[in-house]
Amino acid sequence: xxxxxxxxxxxxxxxxxxxxxxxxxxxxxxxxxxxxxxxxxxxxxxxxxxxxxxxxxxxxxxxxxxxxxxxxxxxxxxxxxxxxxxxxxxxxxxxxxxxxxxxxxxxxxxxxxxxxxxxxxxxxxxxxxxxxxxxxxxxxxxxxxxxxxxxxxxxxxxxxxxxxxxxxxxxxxxxxxxxxxxxxxxxxxxxx
Amino acid sequence: xxxxxxxxxxxxxxxxxxxxxxxxxxxxxxxxxxxxxxxxxxxxxxxxxxxxxxxxxxxxxxxxxxxxxxxxxxxxxxxxxxxxxxxxxxxxxxxxxxxxxxxxxxxxxxxxxxxxxxxxxxxxxxxxxxxxxxxxxxxxxxxxxxxxxxxxxxxxxxxxxxxxxxxxxxxxxxxxxxxxxxxxxxxxxxxxxxxxxxxxxxxxxxxxxxxxxxxxxxxxxxxxxxxxxxxxxxxxxxxxxxxxxxxxxxxxxxxxxxxxxxxxxxxxxxxxxxxxxxxxxxxxxxxxxxxxxxxxxxxxxxxxxxxxxxxxxxxxxxxxxxxxxxxxxxxxxxxxxxxxxxxxxxxxxxxxxxxxxxxxxxxxxxxxxxxxxxxxxxxxxxxxxxxxxxxxxxxxxxxxxxxxxxxxxxxxxxxxxxxxxxxxxxxxxxxxxxxxxxxxxxxxxxx
Amino acid sequence: xxxxxxxxxxxxxxxxxxxxxxxxxxxxxxxxxxxxxxxxxxxxxxxxxxxxxxxxxxxxxxxxxxxxxxxxxxxxxxxxxxxxxxxxxxxxxxxxxxxxxxxxxxxxxxxxxxxxxxxxxxxxxxxxxxxxxxxxxxxxxxxxxxxxxxxxxxxxxxxxxxxxxxxxxxxxxxxxxxxxxxxxxxxxxxxxxxxxxxxxxxxxxxxxxxxxxxxxxxxxxxxxxxxxxxxxxxxxxxxxxxxxxxxxxxxxxxxxxxxxxxxxxxxxxxxxx
Numbered sequence: 001x002x003x004x005x006x007x008x009x010x011x012x013x014x015x016x017x018x019x020x021x022x023x024x025x026x027x028x029x030x031x032x033x034x035x036x037x038x039x040x041x042x043x044x045x046x047x048x049x050x051x052x053x054x055x056x057x058x059x060x061x062x063x064x065x066x067x068x069x070x071x072x073x074x075x076x077x078x079x080x081x082x083x084x085x086x087x088x089x090x091x092x093x094x095x096x097x098x099x100x101x102x103x104x105x106x107x108x109x110x111x112x113x114x115x116x117x118x119x120x121x122x123x124x125x126x127x128x129x130x131x132x133x134x135x136x137x138x139x140x141x142x143x144x145x146x147x148x149x150x151x152x153x154x155x156x157x158x159x160x161x162x163x164x165x166x167x168x169x170x171x172x173x174x175x176x177x178x179x180x181x182x183x184x185x186x187x188x189x190x191x192x
Numbered sequence: 193x194x195x196x197x198x199x200x201x202x203x204x205x206x207x208x209x210x211x212x213x214x215x216x217x218x219x220x221x222x223x224x225x226x227x228x229x230x231x232x233x234x235x236x237x238x239x240x241x242x243x244x245x246x247x248x249x250x251x252x253x254x255x256x257x258x259x260x261x262x263x264x265x266x267x268x269x270x271x272x273x274x275x276x277x278x279x280x281x282x283x284x285x286x287x288x289x290x291x292x293x294x295x296x297x298x299x300x301x302x303x304x305x306x307x308x309x310x311x312x313x314x315x316x317x318x319x320x321x322x323x324x325x326x327x328x329x330x331x332x333x334x335x336x337x338x339x340x341x342x343x344x345x346x347x348x349x350x351x352x353x354x355x356x357x358x359x360x361x362x363x364x365x366x367x368x369x370x371x372x373x374x375x376x377x378x379x380x381x382x383x384x385x386x387x388x389x390x391x392x393x394x395x396x397x398x399x400x401x402x403x404x405x406x407x408x409x410x411x412x413x414x415x416x417x418x419x420x421x422x423x424x425x426x427x428x429x430x431x432x433x434x435x436x437x438x439x440x441x442x443x444x445x446x447x448x449x450x451x452x453x454x455x456x457x458x459x460x461x462x463x464x465x466x467x468x469x470x471x472x473x474x475x476x477x478x479x480x481x482x483x484x485x486x487x488x489x490x491x492x493x494x495x496x497x498x499x500x501x502x503x504x505x506x507x508x509x510x511x512x513x514x515x516x517x518x519x520x521x522x523x524x525x526x527x528x529x530x531x532x533x534x535x536x537x538x539x540x541x542x543x544x545x546x547x548x549x550x551x552x553x554x555x556x557x558x559x560x561x562x563x564x565x566x567x568x569x570x571x572x573x574x575x576x577x578x579x580x581x582x583x584x585x586x587x588x589x590x591x592x593x594x595x596x597x598x599x600x601x602x603x604x605x606x607x608x609x610x611x612x613x614x615x616x617x618x619x620x621x622x623x624x625x626x627x628x629x630x631x632x633x634x635x636x637x638x639x
Numbered sequence: 640x641x642x643x644x645x646x647x648x649x650x651x652x653x654x655x656x657x658x659x660x661x662x663x664x665x666x667x668x669x670x671x672x673x674x675x676x677x678x679x680x681x682x683x684x685x686x687x688x689x690x691x692x693x694x695x696x697x698x699x700x701x702x703x704x705x706x707x708x709x710x711x712x713x714x715x716x717x718x719x720x721x722x723x724x725x726x727x728x729x730x731x732x733x734x735x736x737x738x739x740x741x742x743x744x745x746x747x748x749x750x751x752x753x754x755x756x757x758x759x760x761x762x763x764x765x766x767x768x769x770x771x772x773x774x775x776x777x778x779x780x781x782x783x784x785x786x787x788x789x790x791x792x793x794x795x796x797x798x799x800x801x802x803x804x805x806x807x808x809x810x811x812x813x814x815x816x817x818x819x820x821x822x823x824x825x826x827x828x829x830x831x832x833x834x835x836x837x838x839x840x841x842x843x844x845x846x847x848x849x850x851x852x853x854x855x856x857x858x859x860x861x862x863x864x865x866x867x868x869x870x871x872x873x874x875x876x877x878x879x880x881x882x883x884x885x886x887x888x889x890x891x892x893x894x895x896x897x898x899x900x901x902x903x904x905x906x907x908x909x910x911x912x
Binding site for chain 1 (some may be wrong): 642645647649650653654657658660661665668669670885
């Protein structure tokens with residue numbers, strides 16, 4: 001039950017994109033086509049879950065024992081996440097070149113994605129255990145994927161619609177994102 | 193022989209104002225032979241016929257002037273005797289360019305026909321089908337699919353039901369209606385020949401319930417016929433005359449997606465086609481004339497004219513007392529599926545069932561607005577498509593996207609555009625999208 | 640231990656470990672890609688117009704490097720781009736003739752009659768499919784802007800019911816050529832300044848009936864044009880763009896007023912008047 005609540009809260013109530021406003025860059029950047037959005041979601045899910053696991057170990061076995069967690073957390077986390085993303089980049093280039101080409105610049109950008117760092121830092125703040133950390137990282141990514149896919153679907157439809165001239169392009173996208181965020185606020189209170 | 197009230201009707205459809213009273217009472221009149229005929233080589237679906245006469249040749253009435261050019265194609269004959277003045281490109285009523293043989297008629301009564309097959313019951317089925325092909329008979333409901341092809345289904349597709357289409361669901365048009373009343377006997381024999389050629393058990397005459405006089409005439413004509421024969425009375429609804437919708441309304445069978453009527457054991461033939469079959473078999477006459485309704489509120493005398501195929505629309509209008517006032521819109525065919533024409537110098541063909549002249553009061557010049565997502569087009573679509581979404585895809589030039597949601601299943605009946613409160617030209621978008629898909633497929637075939 | 644030493648060691652250690660992992664992955668998993676492809680992609684204009692026949696600039700670059708595809712296919716880049724790539728790859732360049740699209744019709748709504756009112760969707764192919772188009776001339780520009788909509792650089796504008804190409808913007812990708820249902824748009828050498836802006840193959844009287852600026856097939860221009868640079872295709876004068884046509888006299892002599900010059904001569908006369 002506790003785990004279920006954790007998932008629901010991370011996916012819907014405290015959705016990373018629409019409630020915490022983390023990871024807006026890929027949210028706006030790769031939401032033009034469903035296929036790219038799916039690839040990005042997959043990549044973020046993988047990176048976030050892995051990052052949660054690795055950073056938890058780092059915190060537990062390296063930073064905490066030496067008393068470095070107060071001031072070195074951000075620095076080391078970014079370092080590890082960057083390395084991890086590079087690794088995924090290399091692997092993906094080798095095994096899924098079309099996906100790699102489709103994600104383009106956004107894959108390296110996960111490196112500086114605040115959502116990934118956010119998940120890792122939140123894990124430590126909440127004092128989650130290893131399993132819970134990994135689960136939280138995964139569900140946060142799930143929430144990200146949900147928001148991204150909904151938004152992409154909407155944008156694909158808007159693409160075919162005929163909005164007033166001043167709203168075309170990014171303007172209408174941002175308005176849509178705002179409305180989507182408002183809609184997700186309806187989930188607040190679902191989990192205490 | 194009995195009359196069935198059909199328990200089925202297709203989903204969707206609309207109820208436009210039929211306006212059939214304009215010409216429904218006008219008996220069929222024969223048009224005096226025009227001095228000049230422009231006979232298009234493409235009066236049917238498929239490859240245009242190949243002209244077999246030269247400029248300067250003298251042709252006899254009924255002589256072959258265009259030979260069948262491929263499997264899906266049909267022969268074209270001279271509707272009158274005269275001299276071939278030219279073989280030139282013309283724009284057909286549907287707006288496509290096609291080759292036409294121009295005949296200056298000389299009024300000679302000499303006719304060239306094929307031998308009559310009076311004892312057709314003893315003739316081989318294949319021979320009958322071949323004769324119908326030689327006579328250039330095509331589906332006269334609108335699409336112009338060669339009847340010979342319809343009458344030669346592959347042996348693994350047995351036909352058990354022939355449906356004689358007398359629905360004539362297009363508003364204004366009354367040509368088939370008059371044919372059913374005035375040529376009932378000939379139509380019944382033609383239908384019997386079609387059933388005989390196909391070896392089908394059942395024969396159904398499908399008529400909408402807004403034509404009681406036609407129903408009565410057909411009941412009388414088919415009364416003596418043996419076997420499983422019935423007049424099926426259908427609910428009045430547009431597009432009841434569309435093949436797939438009619439098969440469902442009559443038999444309750446649904447033609448599979450991308451399939452043909454023969455996949456569910458049915459063949460649908462128009463009543464006028466049955467008449468042409470009778471003429472071809474019993475008199476050896478090729479199909480060179482048809483009844484065409486010239487109607488609308490901008491015509492002095494709305495009429496049903498028996499006119500040679502190749503008559504210019506201007507001659508038809510003149511025979512009906514000319515234009516009353518000013519015609520704001522001229523449509524070849526019915527108002528739902530017809531083609532707007534830009535001039536009256538357009539020739540008729542085997543599939544031309546009507547010519548509609550409307551005054552400004554009947555034509556609304558409207559500007560289309562943005563889709564309000566009301567979904568009425570989805571309710572109206574007899575093919576169960578989502579026209580609003582399709583048109584949005586096409587407008588955004590996403591032809592693959594539109595194809596993905598079954599653009600090619602659209603029958604262009606116009607129900608969606610008819611009900612659209614935002615007045616969106618949905619069918620026009622569909623036609624453009626379908627043309628783009630066809631062009632893409634043709635390009636892919638060429639490699 | 641001093642926190643500063645542990646911190647340094649910690650971060651340094653993580654860095655080293657990550658570097659090692661990456662190095663191993665790079666060695667065993669990396670994909671070899673010709674570095675020249677990226678360089679060539681950068682040298683191409685990056686318009687991704689597809690005019691070369693490949694799916695965007697990167698694809699063309701790959702084909703250039705791997706399959707020795709001709710360097711002259713890129714119209715937007717022109718000769719300089721081809722020369723630069725040739726120098727980089729050590730290949731012979733070949734000259735790219737700078738070309739532009741031109742609409743071979745000058746019958747705008749003032750000059751050419753429309754025989755019917757068309758109120759369907761704003762698309763040339765759709766208008767063409769409706770009773771063969773509303774324009775009196777069956778060859779002329781319908782003016783519903785299908786070409787303007789496909790143009791990736793907004794070089795085409797519809798002025799008074801007639802499509803006009805802005806020579807300075809056109810990158811000769813050829814998209815408009817494909818989309819025109821009446822096949823009125825041609826890619827011509829940018830250096831050519833005199834054009835016969837008519838495509839009607841009809842005879843003189845028929846042309847005159849529907850358009851004030853149509854070619855009536857009088858052949859006068861063929862007499863003034865240098866070295867057979869204008870040839871007759873039936874009743875239509877056609878510029879042979881393989882030859883150089885400079886004699887401005889043909890413009891003045893054309894009784895149909897459909898031979899136009901957009902070069903220096905034209906500017907002078909405009910200034911004079």
